[in-house]
Amino acid sequence: MNNLLMIALIVEGAAIAIMLVALFWLARTLLKLKHDYHVLNDIVHGNTNDIAGLCSAALTVDSRIATVDSKIAVADEHLDDLAAKIAEVGQHDQSSHPYSGDIRKVRSGASVDELMQNSGLSHDEAALLIRLHGSKTKP
Structure with a gap:
């Protein structure tokens, strides 16, 4: 035990x-x-x-x-x-613009005489438009 x-x-x-x-x-x-x-x-x-x-x-x-x-x-x-x-x-x-149509004509080759006859511009106005907006090529 x-x-x-x-x-x-x-x-x-x-x-x-x-x-x-x-x-x-x-x-x-x-x-x-x-x-x-x-x-x-x-x-x-x-x-x-x-x-x-x-x-x-x-x-x-x-x-x-x-x-x-x-x-x-x-x-x-x-x-x-x-x-x-x-x-x-x-x-x-x-x-x-009063000259917009004339400017288009100048850019397409219009002369001073054509502008004077068709648009009623003076010689000086037509010449100025051709100088400003005409072709830039010199003769």
């Missing part, structure tokens, strides 16, 4: 030793997990701050782009208006 008691004590001692080793390993693992948790929490907090900064910058850039886009739209409208006015003035000037 003494022998049986001794075996039981040895088994109990071994079980207690195994439990103590397991408890020590679990405590160490818990401390390691807590440390890893704190490191990851700091990383997540830093990432959250970075994302908030990026969102703020994106909103600022977006508002600037919207402002520039509206200014471009206004400038585009002004350019369209100016182009229409230029085209209108150009057509108005060409069609209403």
Whole structure:
């Protein structure tokens, strides 16, 4: 019986030793997990701050782009208006210019006499039109 008691004590001692080793390993693992948790929490907090900064910058850039886009739209409208006015003035000037038909005749090779007879211009007017709008070739 003494022998049986001794075996039981040895088994109990071994079980207690195994439990103590397991408890020590679990405590160490818990401390390691807590440390890893704190490191990851700091990383997540830093990432959250970075994302908030990026969102703020994106909103600022977006508002600037919207402002520039509206200014471009206004400038585009002004350019369209100016182009229409230029085209209108150009057509108005060409069609209403009193010498436009005479200038076309000079460019197609009309002489001073032809201009005087067909358009009723004086000799000086016809010569001036030929000098200004005639061919630039010298004899």
